[in-house]
Amino acid sequence: MCSSDLSPVLLGFDVRRMTTGQIVADKAARNGGKVFLTYTPDGRTFTYDDVHRISNQVGNGLLKHGIQHGEKVGVLLENCPEQVLLYCGLGKIGAVAAPVNTAARGLLLQYFLDHSDSVALVTSFDLLDRFVPVRGELPKIRRVYLVSPTADELAQAAQMLAPLPVHDFGAFASEPDMVPPIEVSFRDPAFIFYTSGTTGPSKGILYTHAKTWQGVLGNMETYGHRETDVIYVCLQIGRA
Secondary structure, eight states: OOGGGSOOEETTEEGGGOSHHHHHHHHHHHHTTSEEEEETTTTEEEEHHHHHHHHHHHHHHHHHTTOOTTOEEEEEOOSOHHHHHHHHHHHHHTOEEEEOOTTOOHHHHHHHHHHTTEEEEEEOGGGHHHHGGGGGGOTTOOEEEESSOOHHHHHHHHHHHTTSOEEEGGGGGGSOOSOOSOOOOTTSEEEEEEOOOTTSSOOEEEEEHHHHHHHHHHHHHHHTOOTTOOOOOOSOTTOO
């Protein structure tokens, strides 16, 4: 069978449209003001429109800071809405998310960030002490973003990491909210997920946009999820 004989349709979806940017935009157009995410620790809610708009701002902010299509960004975060918004924003500019187990430290954390070729790190002030001891061994990292830091924490982080630029992730709220002007293909990498490393060094598994969303669709079909369902996420996003 030649490639032209293969159907581009998977579970009713055109695989060629299975990019994060296209899917988020489509769902925002369909669902608009419906709640997409509720963060139970502080009660914040985000509609489909919110996720589309804010992830556009995140993507545009990252572009302004020089994060390019195909570049990798390390993510060391506990569960929080900003993690979802970051993944959507990275997807919209064709950058690749490299989630790291929050238990990683020392040589293991250094390995994850170096092996993934991460050029930036998104983390929190509470987890910054994991990065500080190994930052000198990670010359490819050009910037650090902190989620929800206080003014004092941002100042402390800037002093600890100087001359490495440190930014408040929340500052992306001032960026334009139009769709980033980057062409992204369903074949482009979207994530690097690391294995548990039980038989040797953890391996980085590269997921394309289409593979990522194929997994989502597969779960929906397997578990019978419907649009009225509410899914409780209690496990760490991105952990091996």
